[in-house]
Amino acid sequence: MALLLALAWGGATSLRAAESSITIDAKTGFILEKLQPDKKRQVGSLTKIATAMVVLDWAARQGGDLAQVASIPQDAFVGSSENNIGFQAGDTITLRDLLYAALVQSDNIAAYTLADHVGRALQRLAPPSGETTRGTPLDYFVLQMNALAKHLGMERTRFLNPSGFDGKERPFSTASDIARLTRYAMNNAGFRFYVSQKEREIGFGRGSGRLRYLLRNTNELLGRDNIDGVKTGRTQLAGDCLVVTAALSSEVAQEGAATVVTPRRVIVVLLGSPDRFGEGAALLARGWSLYSRWAAAGRPVDRKETVAQSNE
Numbered sequence: 001m002a003l004l005l006a007l008a009w010g011g012a013t014s015l016r017a018a019e020s021s022i023t024i025d026a027k028t029g030f031i032l033e034k035l036q037p038d039k040k041r042q043v044g045s046l047t048k049i050a051t052a053m054v055v056l057d058w059a060a061r062q063g064g065d066l067a068q069v070a071s072i073p074q075d076a077f078v079g080s081s082e083n084n085i086g087f088q089a090g091d092t093i094t095l096r097d098l099l100y101a102a103l104v105q106s107d108n109i110a111a112y113t114l115a116d117h118v119g120r121a122l123q124r125l126a127p128p129s130g131e132t133t134r135g136t137p138l139d140y141f142v143l144q145m146n147a148l149a150k151h152l153g154m155e156r157t158r159f160l161n162p163s164g165f166d167g168k169e170r171p172f173s174t175a176s177d178i179a180r181l182t183r184y185a186m187n188n189a190g191f192r193f194y195v196s197q198k199e200r201e202i203g204f205g206r207g208s209g210r211l212r213y214l215l216r217n218t219n220e221l222l223g224r225d226n227i228d229g230v231k232t233g234r235t236q237l238a239g240d241c242l243v244v245t246a247a248l249s250s251e252v253a254q255e256g257a258a259t260v261v262t263p264r265r266v267i268v269v270l271l272g273s274p275d276r277f278g279e280g281a282a283l284l285a286r287g288w289s290l291y292s293r294w295a296a297a298g299r300p301v302d303r304k305e306t307v308a309q310s311n312e
Contacts, residue, residue, distance in 0.1 A: 017273055017274055017275060017279055018035065018270035018271060018272055018273035018276075018279055019036065019039070019041060019239070019271055019272030019273075020035060020036045020037060020039045020041055020174065020175045020270070020271040020272060021033075021034065021035045021036075021037070021175055021268070021269060021270040021271065021273075021279075021283060022034045022035070022037040022175040022176055022179050022268070022269050022307070023266060023267070023268045023269075023283055023284075023286070023287035023290070024179050024183070024266070024267050024306075024307055025265070025266060025291060025294070025299075026182075026183055026186060026245065026247075026263070026265035026266065026267050027262070027263050027265065028299070028301050028306060029179070029180070029183060029306040029307040029308050029309070029312075030294065030299070030301050030302075030305060030306050031305045031306060031307065032266070032287050032290040032291055032294065033283070033286065033287060033290060034175070034176075035175075036175070037174060037175040037176040037179075037307075038156060038174050038175075038176050039174060039175075040156055040172045040173070040174055041172060041173070041174065041175075041238065041271045041272060042164070042166055042170060042171065042172060042235055042237040042238035043164060043171075043172070043173045043178060043233050043238055043241055043271060044164045044165075044233030044234045044235040044238035044241050045106045045108075045163060045164050045231065045232060045233040045234065045235075045241075046164060046173070046178055046231055046232075046233035046241050046243060046269075047159060047161070047162065047163060047164030047171065047173075047233070048102050048103060048106065048111050048162070048163065048164065048231060048233075049178070049181050049182060049185050049230065049231055049243070050145045050148060050149065050159060050181055051102060051111050051114060051115060051145065051162040051163075052099055052102060052103055052114075052185070052191060052194070053148060053181070053184065053185050053188065053191065054118065054141065054144050054145050054148055055095065055099060055114050055118055056099075056188055056190055056191060057148070058118050058121070058122070058144075059095065062121075065095075066094065066095045066096040066099070066190075067094050067095070067096060068094065068095055069092050069093065069094055069095075069205075070092070070093060070094070070095060070098060070113050070114070070116070070117035071090060071091070071092050071113075071117075072087050072088070072089055072090065072091045072092075072093065072109065072113045072204075073089065073112070073113065073116050074089040075112070075116070075138075076089070076108075076109045076112035076113050076116065077089065077109060079165060079167070080108045080109055080112075080163075080165075082108070083109060084105065084107070085101060085105070085107055085109070085110075085202075085213050085215075086211075086213070087109050087110075087204070088206060090206075091204045091205060091206050091211075092204060092205040092206075093110075093113070093202070093203075093204035093205070095114065095117065095118075097202035097203065097204065098110045098111075098113055098114050098117075099114065099194055100194060100197070100200045100202055100215055101202060101215060102114060103191075103194045103195050103231065104194065104195075104197055104199075104200050104215045104216070104217045104218075105215040105216060105217070105218060106218050106231070106232060106233075108163040108165065111162040111163045112138075112161075112162060112163065114162065115137070115138050115141040115142070115161075115162035116137050116138060116141075117137075118137075118141055118144075119136070119137030119138055119139070119140040119141035120137040120140075122137075122140040122141065122144060123137060123140050138161070138162070141162060142159055142160060142161065142162070145159040145162070146158065146159050149177070149181070150310075151310065152177075152180045152181060152184055152309045152310060153180060153308065153309050153310030154173065154177035154180055154181060155177070156172070156173065156174045156176075156177055157172065157173040157174065157177045158171055158172055158173075159171050159173075164233060164235065164238070165235060166235050166236065166237045166238070170237065174271075175269045175270070175271055176307050177307075178243060178269045178271075179243075179267055179269050179307045180307050180308075180309050182230055182243050182245065182267050182269065183267065183307070183309065184309060185230070186229065186230070186245060186265070186267070192228070192229065195219075195228070195229035195230050195231060196222070196228045196229055197215075197217060198216070198217050198222055198223060199214060199215060199216055199217065200214075200215045201213070201214050201215070202215060218232040219231065219232055219242070219244070220277045221242075221244055221277055221280055221281055224281070225246060225281065225284065225285070226246040226247060226248060227244050227245070227246045227284070228245065228246065228247060229243070229244070229245045230243040230244060230245050230267075231243050232276070238271065238272065239271070239272035239273065239274075240272070240273050240274070240275075240276040241270065241271045241272065241273070241276065242268075242269075242270050242273065242276040242277070242280045243267065243268070243269050244267075244268050244280045244281075244284055245265060245266065245267045245268070246265070246266055246284055246288075247263070247264060247265040248264040248265075248288075249264070250262060250263050250264060251264060251295070262299075264291070264295075266284060266287045266288060266291055268280055268283045268284050268287055270283065
């Protein structure tokens, strides 16, 4: 059944312009459709999904305090060609608003500041031994990003920074691994809320003053066809990348005395697309058609045809 589903639309090549893509059921990780899903590629700002989850997981272990204030470091501007929000070194801002800036408007300065702030806390909590002891807060944070990737079974992923930009060394991932990461992230209520916002006003301090900025989501598909996330990505090497997810009302069935509720959510990942929003919408529509066939067949799951996480 898994093979039949994967080949069911094999002739519709006009919808498969991305270098790599995958469509999955979010609950089980079952692969509905795929195209070179394990090919290593740069993924640009899709990296910020991992950045956000390291912050959210860390905050949860510390009592969930996202109201604590971070200071934007000078190093946050190094290598960043855009500063649409207008941040300056020394500005103060809550972790919550930094998460909004990183996830809604894909701001690199916000992502760096999150990594710097949480990385300093990680240094204090559990300084590693050996040569990494001399690492920067950013090093500690990226170490945690890669630990999360390993925990989720993202075996073909290497994170090098919190934004996903391409430096002398190039980070990489795959469509399959990003799907694993997205499954994990969408189980977090806070993350789901952040990425579902079309707009969000944030505030930050500068000296004795207070500034406001209205963020606008870079995901042009948000709000269409039940799409409620997730993230865009773009660099010169990555091309245009996109993760979208959509949910339909849960399926409710009576099995004897028990009521079984089955969530219905599909995740689409595409990397290196010349038309990420057009292709993303088309793949999602086709994904729901394949999902319906799979559900009608009883939702059979072959472990070899899933993007299962290593903790499942």
